[in-house]
Structure formats: structure tokens, C-alpha cells
Amino acid sequence: MITAEEFAAGAQMLAAAWGRCLAGDTQWCWQASTHPFAASVRTVLPPPLPPEAAPAAAGALPPTDQPSSAQRKAGSPGPASTSSGDVGFAIQEEEEDPASVAGSPAGSSSPPQLLTLTCHVAYHPSYRVPVLYFEAVGPNGVPLGLGAEHPLLRRPFYMLHPCQTEAIMQLLTNPEDDSQLDGAPAAAAAGSREATGATALPPQAAPAAHGRMLRYLLAWLSVAGQPLGLSPPVELWLQASS
């Protein structure tokens, strides 16, 4: 379990570290919000690009601080309420997906379908863990259902449910007999549908605690992002651990 503040700190570090380590392509954009958990579902999609657009371009919602390049899509304004408080950050990623299940039927001569994969990482206040939302949209802006194409009302996002996150994070952060992790958080209670009291972390100096939060989020993202091909690369991990 982590607190909202820890998530906020770790998420911003992740966005910064990712940007340092992996220029171009997929970037994370931190966006603070007071909306409760459900609000992270809402996002505004960027305008669709023509199929000839360069693949693997990424945009960030909303354009806070993110360098733009010719390949980036224009970011759209994010959710309305934005002040400090609850938390979320967003990523947009275009992937070439010639084997895309949906989108408009492509003739044999058309270029590969571009899928826009939008991911949000938000903090779940009840489970006290990060949650990942994602949505895939075809080149004409039509959302893609997993395995089937159908219009989705109000473009709901798919979400990886947080109840497994706790158990997984416990595995990842539980110190082993010869663990080299310093300051690994004490094992939290196993996944439970009820919110439990926060487990106090061992007292740490602020920089060490922040480093731990970055590693926590990298660890979490390495699991949650895998089905979407969004794993943080090893280099990022090595950088965070050094």
C-alpha cells in the first residue's frame, strides 16, 4: 500500500525518469486532479491522424511541460477539474497494429492501422495502490473493444482491477533472504476488498523514500503494463536503482 502523497511523488519521478531515459515515443504526463478515483476515467482523445502519419508518435495530455515534436499528436485539454489532490497521469501511445482486430476494414493496399493506446495511471484511494486505465482507439477515433469492435458509451476505459495489485506488490517488494533492496516497505495486508488502515512505512530519509516510490511504481508498471506492451525498460530500472 502506498499513500496518495507517495503515489504523487513516485509518479512524477517516473514521468521525469522515463522522459530522461526514453526520449520521443511514449511519454508520461503528470496531471494533478481533485476528482475522486472515478474521474481518471474521463479523458479527451486527440484528433485522429491520417493513416499515413508516422507510427509510434505519442502525445501527452495536456501539454504541461512536455516537449513537443513534429511527430506528436496535439494534446487535448484534460479533465476539467485540475487542482492538487487526487492524482493521475496519462500516456498516449500510437502503435502500428497491422493485425488490429478492428478499425475500418482496410483494403490490402492501405497502410497498417494505427491504434492509439491511451493509458492513465491513477491512485485508488480505497485500495491504496495504483490502477491502470487504458483505452484503444482506432485511426478514425472509434474505440476498440477488446476482441470486438463496438461503440462504447462515453468511452469508458478498461481498468486493471486493483485487488490483485496488493498481492503482486507484496511479492515484488517483500525482501528476500539476500535482498539488496534497502528500505523495502513492510509487507502490507493481503488484497482485501475493504480498505484497511495504512501500514506505516519504516522511517526513511526523504530521498531514499522517494527512490523507493519510484522503484515501487516501476515495479507496479512492469506488471500492469505488460499486457499492453508498456513495460518500463531495464535501463530505467537500473537508473532508478543506482
Next chain:
Amino acid sequence: MSGQPADSKVVILFKQTGDAPILKQNKIDGQERFAKLVDFLRKKLGRDQVFMYLKEAFSPSPEERIATLHDAFAVDGRLVVNYALTPAWG
């Protein structure tokens, strides 16, 4: 990374977590991707899902080259890959 021959083998030690069965160590070509280790364990354990991670606390992308992970994280020439039968996601 280091200039290893294309067919260089690396030693993997699978370490179980919880109630997963224990396996011996194996060798695999470092140029293979992590997905190959995942498939190997899935077949060995007869499970659809096996959660694999490094004790440094992350779960490698299936696309990572094993040699990269080995170079970075091997101890005593062996890369320890933890595995558990906890379903990672529904």
C-alpha cells in the same frame, strides 16, 4: 552490452515463491527473449499463468533479451528468476 558470442548461454536459476514447485537451474541462449523463459515455465508447471519477476523487484518485459537481464542482475554468474503461481490479472 558486452560482446558475447551469438550463441552464448546464460544460467538461469528459477526460484519458487510460496507454493510453486521447485525447479533446477537451466541454461538458455542469452539472445532469447524473456518470453521464452515464461513459456518454458508455463509448460514445465502446466499452468497458463505464471508470474515471473526478478528479486530486484520488477517483472521484465517479455521482449527483454535475457542476456541484458543477466548482465545487469546475475549473481555468481546466475540470473535468479522468481516465479509464483499467483494470477497476475484476470
